[in-house]
Amino acid sequence: GQIADNLPSPTRVASLLQSIQISRVKLYDADPNVLRAFAGSDVEFIIGLGNEYLYNMTDPAKARAWIQTHVQPYIGRTKITCITVGNEILTGDDLQLKSYVLPAMQGVYSALQELGLTKQVTVTTAHSVGILGNSYPPSSGSFKPELAEYLQPMLNFHSQIKAPFLINAYPFFAYKDNPDEVPLDYTLFRPNPGMTDPNTGLHYDNMLYAQIDSVYSAIKQMGHNDIEVQISETGWPSKGDPDEIGASPENAAAYNGNLMRRIQRNEGTPGKPSEPINVHVFALFNENLKPGPSSERNYGLYYPNGTPVYNIGLQGYLPRLYIASNTHRTALEWHTLGLLLSFFTALIIFL
Template identity: 70%
Template sequence: MAMRLLALFSALVLLLTLSGSVVRVLSLGVGINYGQIANNLPSPSRVAFLLRSLNISRVKLYDADPNVLSAFSNSNIDFVIGLGNEYLLNMTDPIKAQNWIEQYVQPYLPQTKITCVTVGNEVLSGNDTRLMSYLLPAMQTVNSALVNLGLSKQVYVTTAHSLAILAYSFPPSSGAFREDLAEYIQPLLNFHSQINSPFLINAYPYFAYKDNPDQVPLNYVLFEPNPGTTDPNTNLNYDNMLYAQIDAVYSAIKAMGHTDIQVKISETGWPSKGDPNEVGATPENAGLYNGNLLRRIEEMQGTPAKPSVPVDIYVFALFNEDLKPGPASERNYGLYYPDGTPVYNVGLQGFLPQMDFSAAKINTRNSDLSTLSLLVCFIAFLICA
C-alpha cells in the first residue's frame, strides 16, 4: 500500500508540474468541432471534463443541443452554436428568430459562454438558389433578434462556407469568388463589415491531395519541410496549402471592396482512415497534419499576407462519428475515439472520466478548485486502474 501511495503521490507531482504546459497550444485559442452524428459518444458532462483536461477553450457545435449547453455551464469555454440549413426559411421571420434565440441562447447566458451563432453551413456551394436567397435575410433577422434582446455585444452572427465558393485560389493574391455567387456574396460581405463579424471558411487541403496526389506534394499539405511555392504577384512564399487558401479568401474579399473582415477557419482536419480510393487517409498523415498545425498555432503564426494576424482555426473534429454518411473518411476525422483514447498521437493528453460529472464539478471560474477536482478524479482513476 505504501508503495502504491508513493506512486500516486509521484503521479500527482508530475501532473501538477505538467498542468501548466501540457497541451498549452490548445489554451492559446485553437477551437475544436464537437460533432454528434454517432450512437456511441460519451455524455456531454464527460466530454466537458475531457475538454477541460485538454485546456481547450473554444468549441463549435452544429446545433444548439440543450444537453451540451447545460453540461458546459460555468466551464469558461466559448461556444459557437449552429442553425442548420433547414432553419433558414423560418429564421427570415423576426418572430420565429427571436423565439429561437429566447429558447436556445438566452437561457444559457451567461453561465454557458455562447459567443457566436452560425446561420447555415456551406449554403452558397450548394445548388439550391432559394436557400441561397434566404441566407442573408436569415442572418440579418437573427442579428436583429440579438440586438432586440440586448445580446448582440456578446453574441455575433456569421455563416460557414466551403472553399468551393472560390473561382480561383492560386496564386493566393489572385483569389476570387465565383461570378455566379457575386449577387449573394457582395451584400453578405457588407453585412459582415457592418456588424464586425468574421468570414468563416471550411478548408481541407486533404481533398486537394486526395484528388490529385501526383501533382500536389504531400509535404506541402502536411506542413512538413518543403521548398514551398511563390506567389508571382507578391513574391510571398507559401510552405503549406492551408495558409495559401486563407490568403486566397482574403484576396477574394478585397476584390469585392473589403479589407476590414477577418477570415477564420471553421473546419480543417485530416482523416485517419478512408476507403481504398481515398489516398492519404492514414493515422500517420492525420497526426502530421494536425500536430504540425497545432504547433504553428502555438507559435501564433500569421499567413504570409497577414503575418501579424494569428490564424484562427477550429479543428475537425473531437470524435470519430460512426453514423456520418458518405465515404469512410467522413467517419474518421476525430482526434479521439468515443472511449476517450487518442486515434493518433499529436501530443494531446486528456482524461475522459468513467462516470458523469455535473456542470458544478467542472466550474473553472475558480482555477484552484478546477485543478483540485481534476486531480481527485485522476487519483480515483489510478486507484481503480
C-alpha cells in the first residue's frame, strides 16, 4: 500500500533509514524521487513493476524502455539490486495476468542483459504464501496443483538466472483467523512448545520458519534445490478492528523485535540452518488513507513524524522539516509508503 497524505519527503526518509542503519529497502514502484534521495548511500533497493505493467513487459522494446527510464539513470549512484515483476499474481483470479508473469520476467531480464546490467540487477516476482496447497508438516510442503503450469517454468527460470523466490508471509493472519488453534507465542517467536516435523525430526519454534521451509519443500518437489527463498513481506499490525484478534502494539513489538534479534544472529531455518534468513519487514510508516480494515493502516514501525509506534530499539532520527516558500509539495510526494525494511545485514543497534 502507498496511500497517505502526511508523510515525510524522500530526502528526510533517507536520513531516517541511514540513522537506523537499514541495509535494504523494497519499494512497490520505481519512484525517481526516492532513488535520487538515496544516491551515494549504501542502501540496496528492490524496485517494483506493478501488475498493470506486465503485458507491456512481454514486448522487448517496452521492457527495454522501462529499464532505460527507471533503472539505467539511477544505478550509477543508487544500488538497485532487484526488480520484482508483479505482486501476488498467482493467487489472484486473472488467468490472463497469470500467463504474463513469466514472459514479463523474461522480457525485463532480457532488457537488462542487452544493457549490460545483469551483474548488478536480478529479476523475480513476489508470491503470497497462499500458493501453497499444503504447508504442514514443513517437509511435506507443496504448491497448489493448479499452479504447477505456471510455477514449473518459473522455477526453471529462477534457477537459470539465480534469482531468489519471494514469499509474502504474515503469521498474523493465521492467528487472527484461528486463535483457538494457532498459539500466539508460536507466531511471535516467544518461548513455546513448538512443533516437530514427524518426517524429519526437525523442531520449529515459530510459524515463519515453518512457512519458509514449507516453500523450500514445495520447490524441491518441483525438482529444484538451487533456489533461495526470501521473505519479501512480513510484519504485524499495532492496531486493528475489534474482530482483528492479536493486532496490538505489544504483539507487533514482540513479532518484529524477536524477528530482528534472530536476524542479527544470522539464524537459518531448521531446514536450512547454514543459510541466514533474508527478510523484509512491512512497513516503515503507518498509512492513514489505506482502505480496508484498521490493521491495514497500522503496520508501520514509525508515525509520519518519525516517532516509533513501539520500541524495538530503532532509535532513528528524522530531520526537521524546512519548507521554502517557493517549494511545491503534493500530498503524495512520498508515495512509496509501502516501503519494506530488511534487517538482513546492517541493523546492529538493537539494545
